[in-house]
Amino acid sequence: MKRFLLHTSFFLAILLASVFVVFASADGTTDAYYKKVSSPKQSSMIVGSSRASQGIQPHIIDSVLRTTGLFNYGFTINISPYGETYYNSISNKLNAASKNGLFIVAVTPWSLSEYKLGNKKEGKYLEDDDILAKTSFVNMNPNIEYLIESLNSKNESIIRNKFRKGMYQTFFVNNNGWLEVTIESDMITNKARTQNKIVSYKKRKTNYSGFSEYRCGYLKKTIELFKEHGQVYLVRIPVVDAMLEIENELVPNFDDIMNDTSKEYGIPYINMMPFNDQYNYTDGNHLTVSSGKKFSLDLAIQINKLKK
């Protein structure tokens, strides 16, 4: 028996060590979220959906505002609409000792809308079964919990994606959490992608029942949380006109609600939607890398002005 346990333990130890080595090599190439949940706790954060995750480049804002350590903790509209799950995850990610942080809260009508199937009385919200709900530790590296429970590809992709970076891999999550997406962006493919996106979002809208008090409540809780630790800015990231039309149908008075919220909490609402023709988009919904850079610069300038 002792021999069996000894041999088995030895074999398992080697195996587990190998597994750990693979897990420890996970990084920004692994998937679009891993880097976000495996970095340390943060004192300054950008929160929101994929528009924020791709569109706001923290290093640009840091360079203009002469700050350090702004971290992009945005995910996607399915994973991180405002709600209990995202709020809890943000709370876990936030450095409790943070005092003079900068917090950019990106809002869209989607992230404040009720999904028809997501009525709490009937069951869970969609994001309650998704990665943030399953990831209780968001500042652990390697984040074994995330890799076991939530990585949506085979473990070999952890290694394989490293070699694909810059070739077949279209995304990379930087150390500051910014999701850098480099996809083909000539006029024809962009137009086709935009058309597809518009069609899919029109379809998506049919699954939503409009503005959600529940989500707005958690947006306010998120603002309250951040206000304890620094300056908070509500931001609306621009999209193409066709997408804006869908959003206006989804929540017709969205900007009014955001203006009211900003007044209620004494924080600025920076609505960049009126300048949407100044930027380029990969699919009508997300800014290209170069436009994201310009947008981040413009946003930083606005924040700088507001600070003064």
Place this chain on the structure above:
Amino acid sequence: MLFNSIDFAVFLPIVFILYWFVLGRHLKYQNVLIVVASYVFYGWWDWRFLSLILFSTLVDYAVGIALSKSEDTTKRKLLLWLSIIVNLGFLGFFKYYNFFLDNFIEAFSFFGRDIQPNTLNIILPVGISFYTFQTLSYTIDVYKRQLEPTKNFISFAAFVSFFPQLVAGPIERASNLLPQFYVKRHFDYNKAVDGLRQILWGLFKKVVIADNCAYFANVIFDGYETYSASTLVLGAVFFAFQIYGDFSGYSDIAIGVSKLFGFNLKQNFATPYFSRDMAEFWRRWHISLSTWFRDYLYIPLGGSKGSKGNQIRNVFIIFIVSGFWHGANWTFIFWGVLNAVYFLPLLLRNKNRVHTNVVAQNSMLPTVKELLQMLLTFGLTVLAWVFFRAENLPMAFDYIARIADLSLFTMPQVRPTDLFIFIILFLGIEWAGRRNLYAIESLWFKYPKPIRLFIYYSIAMLIFLFGGKTQEFIYFQF
């Protein structure tokens, strides 16, 4: 609890340590631990259905005792029927109630009578088809006086609920498994290592082969109307490997885990895809179920004795019942009929026992004839699997009709290179180990231990790196 889950990876060592280190000297307590562990294992999925297992255990235990005390033929028959009605009653209600009701309603609608359906939202208890058949075999054997009924309730409860094979077999006979609970088990290093080796191979089949094949099979079957004929063929082949890897993988893990606790379960699969005809295939596929039907249904019906008409009837009955056992859907019944049609010519020409040994028993490679026979048998099996996998019969026929198209001679639209390599590797290992109880049983024994360990390590790392998205074992639903 799934074998390929973190929960089980924690559960197994705890039970193992308690079993050998804490309770190693007390047979009775070891059996109690097995019962408790088995109930935890099952309750992890849904504790409410533990009552079914407990009730079934109590009824069959009591029937067994009563049978031992009675010489009255009528009373003995009544007791046997009590057990059959209770066990098949549960199975019938949970598995077939809605099927019969739906078909009843459809039949009435056909004649212009609309009746209001009163279907129930019934959850199928995992493994009910397996443990029902296992306990039934006990009562039938006791009734036939082929087995002494047990007076040891704990041993009987452990036999019914033995966690390694509770939810997806192998369906053990009381004559094989029950006596093992009466005698003290001694830890055997070689047996335990053999168990681990079989678990490793079972996990490879399940996680690398079955789960990865499942992904592509699901994609192709779900969108079959949009794929070329060659892709549809590939989808069916992927499903063939999915179901084999899934089910035989589960059996290997179950048998391997049992070995860790000092038990021997029967072999459930014997490289069925290397069969040279359908009769051989059915001797090698899901052996515990095939032999169950053979002993408790086919032979009592007369088997291959009697008139040709009776033989044909018996073959159809056994295959249709086997199909229906798999699920309450016409697709499974048609799958059974199709296999009966495959089998019948062999039986009628007395050719059903031609291939009783392993293919290429004394050589490394098969002859051209054997290779063609294997390919034909595999092709027929794959065709039948289409019915097994399809949502309904029209879909299955449509799927097959779409294969008869010129696009059969084009490159498949789905070409997962990794998976092709794994399937070839898998077939190579299965071929090399076809004479063993499981492929890697003694496959690399000629190599020094460090090399063997490196091979096992490599298999384990392949499981970790290339494991597909975790899928529930297919046979849990049966």
